[in-house]
Amino acid sequence: MKRRLLASLAALSLGAAASLCSLPTLAQTKTLKVVAHADVKILDPTFTTAYITRNFGYMVYDMLFGLDDKGVPKPQMVDKYSTSKDGRLWTFTLRPGLKFSDGSPVTAADAVASMQRWTGRDSIGRAMTAISSPEWKAVDATTFTLTLKEPFGLVLEGLSKPSGFPPVIMPERLAKLPTTSPISEVLGSGPYVFKRDEWVPGNKAVFVRNPHYVPRTEAASNLAGSKKSAFDRVEWLYLPDANSAISALQKGEVDLIEQVPPDYILPLRADANVKVQASGSWQGWMVMNQLHPPFNNPKVRQAVAKAVNQERFMAAMGYPRDMRLTSCVSFFLCGGPNESFAGAEPFRTPDLAQAKKMLADAGYKGEKVVLLLPSDVTYLNAEGLMAAQTLRSLGMNVDVQTSDWATIGARRAKREAPDAGGWSMYVTVAGGFDADSPITNAYLSAACGNSLPGWPCDQKLDELRMAWLKATDPARRKEALDAFHARAWEALPYVNVGQYSPAIAARKELKGVEKLSGGLPLVWQLDK
Structure with a gap:
């Protein structure tokens, strides 16, 4: 009996120790809660121009180039690139070690298929097709080319387009699916992974840090540079009732409202615990x-x-x-x-x-x-x-x-x-x-x-x-x-x-809000 009692006490002590050890891990999970401007239903940013789907794309995918805070295209997934003197041949090399969120490597074939899909859907891509008849071709595992019959002055602007069919990179097998219906599978190489098992359409979408994301070494600058975020988890909450959304922000239950209902802009400006700012034109x-x-x-x-x-x-x-x-x-x-x-x-x-x-x-x-x-x-x-x-x-x-x-x-x-x-x-x-x-x-x-x-x-x-x-x-x-x-x-x-000018509102303790612009989900610019 005494042995069993000592064994039970030992087990309880080990269990308590295990519980205590797990507390710091839970405490270290840093979560950002955002009231999204709409409910996300379509998960394919190459299918619709809806901003909520575009924003979803930036959470889970990355692009070959990104616009910095001065509007200049900068290499993102691309390591180096060159163009011929006549502007008809472009050569791109991917950064080493890029992976999709399942751990599989990102290859030139993935980039080529994604660009072919984008070229057929996007306005800049269609203009490129009409003027220059673009041909995308993989040279090896990390190098690919773009050959044009006529020079096209918006190549880099197109590859860094921030909205309305942004040219995201997805696996070749997905990029080659028909464009007549949205792709339902989500597999990107961006900063976050979509938690489909926690997705509640009409209520919540959840993203967690992508363990295979390879950030750039440059500091974040709008859609360029490192997108390594301070947050392990991001929750998009869909609260169509404006009163509920505003109340949640004022109580500190959420960190950010992506688009403030206009009637609440002036009252929130008077709240010392909230920051309100315009978000472009x-x-x-x-x-x-x-x-x-x-x-x-x-x-x-x-x-x-x-x-x-x-x-x-x-x-x-x-x-x-x-x-x-x-x-x-x-x-x-x-x-x-x-x-x-x-x-x-x-x-x-x-x-x-x-x-x-x-x-x-x-x-x-x-x-x-x-x-x-x-x-x-x-x-x-x-x-x-x-x-x-x-x-x-x-x-x-x-x-x-x-x-x-x-x-x-x-x-x-x-x-x-x-x-x-x-x-x-x-x-x-x-x-x-x-x-x-x-x-x-x-x-x-x-x-x-x-x-x-x-x-x-x-x-x-x-x-x-x-x-x-x-x-x-x-x-x-x-x-x-x-x-x-x-x-x-x-x-x-x-x-x-x-x-x-629409307005965003955030808790005063949320840092980096002034860097948000144009409704883009620049989560990597934020901290608290």
């Missing part, structure tokens, strides 16, 4: 389905543009006066390097009476307009309600159909007619990079035959875009830009409803 867009009536008629789209009052849209979305412009009649960013007002004069001042006349002259016959309204993103909901009000003020027959943003993201890919499960219009927003040039703006860069929801097509716009891409002299390039912009007002791939 963005635009609100009304996107119209150009396959079906009534928006297959550019004259109808122009009538809608004439009715849009940007000040009312931005005020309705709730952004404070110091975070919005009264008016921006540019498809590119007002105040940005490509700012242009060519062709905008007829639309500079909203005029409902004139817009009604334009709609009647366009031959609108009362066709139903199915407007997809997001229920779970406050500023998009407000933007959508303003869109519905604008259309109705014109006398259009509007059918508002409400669902969450993720569902809209899937539905907008349907080509069917509005009365057969399709749609006529949805609202969205675009960050600065995704608005500010004829080739990075998703809808301005969409050549005829594209797969972009809305399916814009204008042959003249395609020709002018190509002229801008080929122009090398700065003066001629500006002329080409203005000509393109003027035609965009005639073709109207979408309608800009205003320019503003």
Whole structure:
């Protein structure tokens, strides 16, 4: 009996010691909790331009090049590269030791297949194809080449593109899958691994440190340099109720709100425990389905543009006066390097009476307009309600159909007619990079035959875009830009409803928040 008692006590002592030893391990797990701006449902950043999927991509994948904080492309997965004097042959060598999160090596064949997939999907990739007929080829396990029939001036800019189909590197077998449906398997070489076993769609997505990630030695600089994070675990929480999200931040239950509901910006500015900052320049867009009536008629789209009052849209979305412009009649960013007002004069001042006349002259016959309204993103909901009000003020027959943003993201890919499960219009927003040039703006860069929801097509716009891409002299390039912009007002791939700056909010103890920009999940810039 005495022996058994001593043995039991010894076992208890060992168990207690083991428990105590495990406590430091648990305590060392550093977790960042983020209220994401949307629910992530599509896990393939090469399939959709949705920002939540793009952000997912940056958590788990890496790229050949990355833009630093000055907007300069820097080698990321690439160790060294060279180009021939005529600019037609590029040679790239991968950094040694790169691995995917399952421990398998990253090879040149993976890079080639990923670039072929990207070239066929992205606006810069398609422009490269049209001008230069690119040929990607693996030379050995770590070296690959890009051969061009004609020089293309945006090679590095394309390989470091930060948004709208970023050129992420995935295994060859995945990269070669059809692009007609999203890839469901996630296997990258980025800083984190997606914890599928903890994924709760509509609630939470979890990422843990990738044990096989090989960081660069340079310090982090935006999307360039080391992406080794201070956090072992990152949780994306989906809290569509704004009050719950704000309360969680103020109580310290979460560290960061990725996009603050506009109505809460001013109250949070008064909270000493919270930091609020602007996150670049963005635009609100009304996107119209150009396959079906009534928006297959550019004259109808122009009538809608004439009715849009940007000040009312931005005020309705709730952004404070110091975070919005009264008016921006540019498809590119007002105040940005490509700012242009060519062709905008007829639309500079909203005029409902004139817009009604334009709609009647366009031959609108009362066709139903199915407007997809997001229920779970406050500023998009407000933007959508303003869109519905604008259309109705014109006398259009509007059918508002409400669902969450993720569902809209899937539905907008349907080509069917509005009365057969399709749609006529949805609202969205675009960050600065995704608005500010004829080739990075998703809808301005969409050549005829594209797969972009809305399916814009204008042959003249395609020709002018190509002229801008080929122009090398700065003066001629500006002329080409203005000509393109003027035609965009005639073709109207979408309608800009205003320019503003969104806000992020973080607990005061979270360091590096000032480095966040453009809605990108730069987790490696943060610490606490």
